[in-house]
Amino acid sequence: MEEADRVQLLGQARRYLQDLCLFEEGAFIAPLAQEVLAPAAPLAEEAPAVQDQAAVLEVFRQQICECTRCPLGQTRQRFVFGDGDPGAGILFVGEGPGEEEDRQGLPFVGAAGQLLTKIIEAMKMQRSQVYICNAVKCRPPENRTPTAEELATCAPYLERQIEILRPRIICALGRTAAQALLRVNAPLNTLRGRLHQYRGIPVVVTYHPAALLRHAEWKRQTWEDVKWLRREYDGTEL
């Protein structure tokens, strides 16, 4: 067997086993309420065997869209998977759906989402050129912060989503998203300004747009973060 065929076969087998584990109670669930979890393993080198990334993503969405594994599944109106270009180089990850997102079933469509769209446009990109999702896929009641248990229960979904998307760079929006991705318990001010790694993918941390609506004085620092994000992504200086 050729080396390329062997690598492709191993990749397919790995994904098949991951999909099997996905619905095995407990086996795919990250440990609950642990302060610092071990970093996720790097993504495999090989490219996805399935050519149609959008189709793979849609199959995955259908597999999990009726999830009730954590209490948020009981109170949501709509499951919010993610939105954007499945082949995008930049992935934005927020905390969780808010009221408008819960109503529409789409991420970042409320006031904070409109601000995120403006931030992306200020980066000289269109929203349709990136992909946007959240650490938890269902709205926490009253927009409270998701609990450690809720984040840990939903974490395998984000992991699989990123594995399918394979972005070149990730922007974590706010402390909760950054902590969920990086599996650290550090405050936002120590996470910003450093280039982190998520399974071999660089991660830039910045403020959540909802925080910017309450604290306009943080917009300048956010602008510095996203200029850096764009520079790291493709070398463009804004």
Ligand code: SF4
């Ligand atoms: S937040 Fe995640 S784990 Fe909880 S019910 Fe929704 S999809 Fe399932």
